[in-house]
Amino acid sequence: MLLEKLRLLECSLHGDRRNDPEWLELILHPEFREITRSGVTVDRSETIASLLSEKAAPYILSSDFRLTEMDCGYALLHYRTFYADGSHHALRSSCWICSDEGQSTLFFHQGTPAAGNAGVQG
Numbered sequence: 001m002l003l004e005k006l007r008l009l010e011c012s013l014h015g016d017r018r019n020d021p022e023w024l025e026l027i028l029h030p031e032f033r034e035i036t037r038s039g040v041t042v043d044r045s046e047t048i049a050s051l052l053s054e055k056a057a058p059y060i061l062s063s064d065f066r067l068t069e070m071d072c073g074y075a076l077l078h079y080r081t082f083y084a085d086g087s088h089h090a091l092r093s094s095c096w097i098c099s100d101e102g103q104s105t106l107f108f109h110q111g112t113p114a115a116g117n118a119g120v121q122g
Contacts, residue, residue, distance in 0.1 A: 003067040006077050006096055009104060014060035014081070024048045029097060029105040037090050037111035059084040062092075073098045074107075080114065089114045
């Protein structure tokens with residue numbers, strides 16, 4: 001159940017909602033950090049600014065989701081992504097904080113370039 005919830009939240013950042021400032025403010029933890037696919041470390045405000053400035057967001061496909069639940073409401077999500085044209089394969093890791101009230105926020109994300117073909121799961 002948690003795997004599906006976090007998969008849907010993660011994929012929301014691959015589609016139309018990646019340009020929705022209210023959604024980004026809600027889903028990204030105040031202390032959010034990211035190591036981008038290109039190896040640059042960015043914070044929450046830099047991530048939001050970058051997503052909002054995208055002229056044409058790439059269509060990102062995701063697959064092979066795996067979840068590790070940790071103590072204190074943390075969950076680690078691993079998966080693969082690639083663009084619809086078959087380029088930009090990446091291995092992704094996201095650390096989510098899941099509150100007792102059911103709210104999940106993205107605390108950390110990292111993308112690493114990868115070779116190979118990934119299956120497609122939305």
